[in-house]
Amino acid sequence: MNSGWSIGISSQADTKLPNPAFYFAMQSDRSGFSTVVYDMNKYSPNIWKHITVTYDEKAIRMYVGKTLVATSHEQHGKLFGSISRKCKEIRLGGGMDGLFGFRGAVDDIVILNTSLPHDLIDNQKINSNLPNENVSLFEPFNNTKGWRKASKFLAKLVKSDVSVSLYDFLVRKPYCGKTICDDPVLMTSYLNNNHLRSYKALRYRVVNIFNDNGSDPLISIKDLSEQHKALQSAFNKYNISWTMDPIPSYDIHNTSLREKFVMMACDPWDIGDGICNKECVHSRTGYDGGDCEPYVLPCVKSKLGNGVCDPECNKEFHLWDLGDCCGNDTSSHLSCFDPKSEYRGYLGIDEFKKHIDLDGTHHLNVYLASRAAADFVGLSTMPWDKSVYGVLGGVVVQKEAFGRNSKSKGLVHEIGHVLGLWHVHRGISEMDCNDPCLENVPSMELGDLCSDTLPTPSNKLCQDPDGITSSCGISTFHNTPFRNYMSYAGPPDAEPCELSDMSWIPDAVSCGPLECYLELSFAIPIVPNRKSLRMTCQEDGEWHGEKCVRITCLPIDPVFTGLYSCTNLNYIGSRCTLRCPGGLGSQAIKCTPKGEWTSDFQMCPSGIQGSCPMLPTTDDMVFKCHDNYVGYQCEVTCTLPNSKPIMAGRTNKVRGRLNGPMATYLTVRQLTCTALSEWQPDPSTLMCVESCKIEYLSDGWCDAENNRQQCEWDGGDCCDSTSKDGVAMPFPETCKEECRCLDPSAAENQIKNKKKRKKKQKHKRRRKNKKMSKTKHSKTKSLNIVAQSVSFLENWTSIFGAR
Known part of the structure; x- marks a missing residue:
């Protein structure tokens, strides 16, 4: 720049990260370069600052408030020459180029023709103690006369809110707080002045979803009334009252929205991302799209895209059964887990709020979400969050934690966060040491x-x-x-x-009876002249004439492995019992017809603590662990390309297994440190194997690399009885031993095994008969010897007696 000066807010050019601060730039009349000095403190928005700069033809000094923050001795001589000083102008709110403007407020500009000492740097002393001949310019901005607009719009005049005295108390946000309201001195002053704590009435509304015909609300009127009473009782002592508007709730009639499973803390795009997100674990999400299932169940390629929703293929790992489980039908919301599908039956809480489209300008919005496996009762928008007054603000609580009697505390707790309160355990459990x-x-x-x-x-x-x-x-x-x-x-x-x-x-x-129900629907053709249809569900889980899917409950958290046993895995009707160590009590849960457990297992009162042994990394397997304490999980990966870890056998180490068969050769995603300080699955049973070539499964050719149990014997291509064409075709044709029929369940192997068993049994019978014959001959010979011995003894006795 030419001779002159500028003052503003900017970042130093030699810093890698933006760190805006007050600066002053100047170039004297005879200098060939400009000098820039910066305040060493970062600029804080929305706070008035008194900036003073002095230049005595030898040094530049910059003050913020009454503190000297920067000094430079690079410039010398007069600021303006005798000729150029007659043609100077002041630009306010931007530079000469007009590219950048100042978004803020300026109050009281004073330009002096003399340099002030440090003890006179005070805005009151400048305005009152200096004679008029020293003041070249004083602008209090009472009006805009004398100013010419350099852009399309003229600056707006607003009422000044600058404190009259620089010695007014300045409140700063404390280090551990979020706003100035957390300042201890301010809080103490608030508590000591009763007139500041006058009675306040706050408005809130509960969003209640109904079916189109007004049936089946999320929450009943009775629960709404009981919850309102609980809010009044909790906050009345603090002079805070709550007004429900509208009464009793903000009602929305939408069957499609009512059927949606609203997740409180799960982002829909986390489903099927390969990471087990506990807040997404639920049957309506396919247990996080299969990510939270410790094993990847095999899916035969022929089932993909066959028009039938196959549960074992309805995973992201299997591309959601190629869309078979998502369609425009009445039950799609129960089976569609693909987060990209418009037919999925779940919504994230932000999606739900955007659909409702209510802002929080005049009301605190209260939403009801569904219960998931994660330990979330509610979520709140803190008062300093950007979305507090927007569509994404408000409070979310589980509908199970809302309403009568003991279920009213959840909303009170979450509204405490809305008013700026932290958890009482924030200083211990929510901070590092x-x-x-x-x-x-x-x-x-x-x-x-x-x-x-x-x-x-x-x-x-x-x-x-x-x-x-x-x-x-x-x-x-x-x-x-x-x-x-x-x-x-x-x-x-x-x-x-x-x-x-x-x-x-x-x-x-007191306990009362609970009504349970089971909804079953079947696509059965209408039979004329019949009053009813009777169907029987066979022991193999199949309806006569129609297929049914066996109801299962959410897998129990692996952390409890070793402490519980179940009567029938996690199928409907199964009862699981957990016994605490040392005989400190027991818990029991049951899988209901809704596909939900009656409750969740809780940690035993003693507080199970401990850690599992460290997992060593091997040449072919890597364990990624955050820690090895109880409840922590470790990701398992293989070092070789195109390989995956599988469970290749059983273990006797874990004492509490489910009562039922457990398949081997299942892909393992992660290990969990159980309450017995043992890893589950047992790391000693894991091995890395080459992944199956999915594109070659069930393609009509027997590929040796897929002719393994974990690849379903190449999808059946390697045996005549299981091949789609009835003839196993090896690829390439020279493949002999590796491409032969190895599936033990194939018909030809069953026949061979049957013949081998018969031959073995026949040989066994021959050996048995031969052995029995030898035994009989040996017994006959023994009898003859005994008879001869008796005869000899009788003769010997008669001789001995004669003597």
């Missing part, structure tokens, strides 16, 4: 930012944590705030924890 905000003592500046809640780990018990030792230096926890609404104590399906004697309210819980 080296975090400077770790709460080792109750404080308004650490952890949950509340000094009346003692440090505590995450705790679901209605008592102080039992047997929990922190690795951050705190050995025990006493008088913890487990009764606080912002704790996890007392899950949403339990009674509230209130009394000082640590008992539940009420002390007696």
